[in-house]
Amino acid sequence: MTDFAANRRDLLCAPLLAAAASAFGLGAARAAGVDPTQTIVKLPDQIPWQPLYNFPPGMAEQAPMFGQIGEPGQYFVLIRWHPGYMSAPHWYETDRLCVVLSGTWYVASGEDFAPEATVPVPAGSFVHRVAKTPHYDGVKSGVAEPAIIAISGLGPIHYHLTDTSKPGWRTV
Known part of the structure; x- marks a missing residue:
């Protein structure tokens, strides 16, 4: 043939x-597809962003994805810091495990607010915040994009300022 x-x-x-x-x-x-009772998917436009604590609009937002930080049990929250803003020195009752998803997050330890001493933490990095230790973080001014951080831990937690005579945020 x-x-x-x-x-x-x-x-x-x-x-x-x-x-x-x-x-x-x-x-x-x-493909089996996705059973929404077994696999819960949230696309970027479905993430429930809301103001972070009582910070003024445009500084930072949070998106609770699993559990609640103020209730007992595991929680998972996304935090988005906009350039030019940082938290004031504060602490939490339990450890927090953080992964920078996008942008660069600037972090520091201690009770004295010194944004020039913060360390840049780029996307893909891991940060372990140890319980009851003061720290602060955010994104310096002049940076091109916000930083989005995924944070998990055990609740309940509360935002404890080291200096309650000042607001919980700073413009940098």
Whole structure:
């Protein structure tokens, strides 16, 4: 048989074989899809951003994704810091585990607010905030984009300022 005849036979038989395989349940495997009771998906436009604490609008937002920070149990929250703003020195009752998802987050430890001493933490980095230790963070002015940080821990937590005579945020 010539190559032309073999190719012609293959072209004629391929659709018949595919139809037969489909009829007998031998077709391509189908994806299971997503059962929303088993796998919960939130696309970026569905993330429930809301003001962070009582900070003025435009500084920072939070998006509770799982659990609640003020209730017992595990929580997972996203925080978005806009350039030019930082938290004042504060602490929490329990450890917080943080991953920078986008942008650069600037962090520091201690009770004295010194934004020039903050350390830049780029996207993909991990930060472990140890319980009951003062710290502050945010995004310096002049940076091009906000930083989004994923934070998980055990609640309940409360935002404890180290100096309650000043607001919980700073413009930098």
